[in-house]
Amino acid sequence: MSRFFFFLLAAWSAFASLPSFASGGSYLVDDAAITPASHCQLESWTQFRTTARSVTTVPACSWGAVEFSAQLTGGVHAGAGSVAPGAKWQVSNGSRISTALDAGVTVQGGHVSGAIAYAASTVQLDAAGRWLFNVNVGATHQKGEPTRRILGGGIEFAASASATLLAEVLDTAGAGRTLQAGVRLPFGDNSIDLVVGRALGQQADHWINMGLNLAF
DSSP: OHHHHHHHHHHHHHHHTOOSOOOOOSOSSOOSOOOOTTOEEEEEEEEEESSOEEEEEEEEEEETTEEEEEEEEEEESSOOOEEEEEEEEEEEEOSSEEEEEEEEEEEETTEEEEEEEEEEEEEEOSTTSOEEEEEEEEEEEETTSOOEEEEEEEEEEEEETTEEEEEEEEEETTTEEEEEEEEEEEETTEEEEEEEEEEOSTTOEEEEEEEEEEEO
């Protein structure tokens, strides 16, 4: 009980300090992993874009094979804050291949402004588990726009016990392609992220993400 109380208090404190803005996640391509059953995590990051700055926190807790989350985002120069509740069901967790199904909506200004659903798979490419490949296939819908297919792929390489390198690309039909690369620095069950990204196509932009991930 004390773990969940501390987790909820931390999540609320982070949300209460946010200005108002909505943005995407720190990583473009999701893996198939979830928080261990009956445990929680808090992923938070600051994003510095060419046109805006935002802060996002994502509290998540798992019950059995399902992880429940709520992405809370705020910032400056880009509209009102948002909350994006979601659920992720880990369908399989094999020794080399894992798969999960994820779905969620975005609520902004008291109204649903978007929705997303996709399948995420993680493939361990070597026996030591140093190379992982993540792939996402699904669809996203924003209010007033057509539903769009999303297809993403990402590679992770554990260069050492204290550093993992990442590179990923996400293609959204009719909207363009987005690229990111960075490093994750683990300490215990927690980690620090530093990611740079660039969007191509209709909304060309670039950014830097600085993140902190905590496990409870």
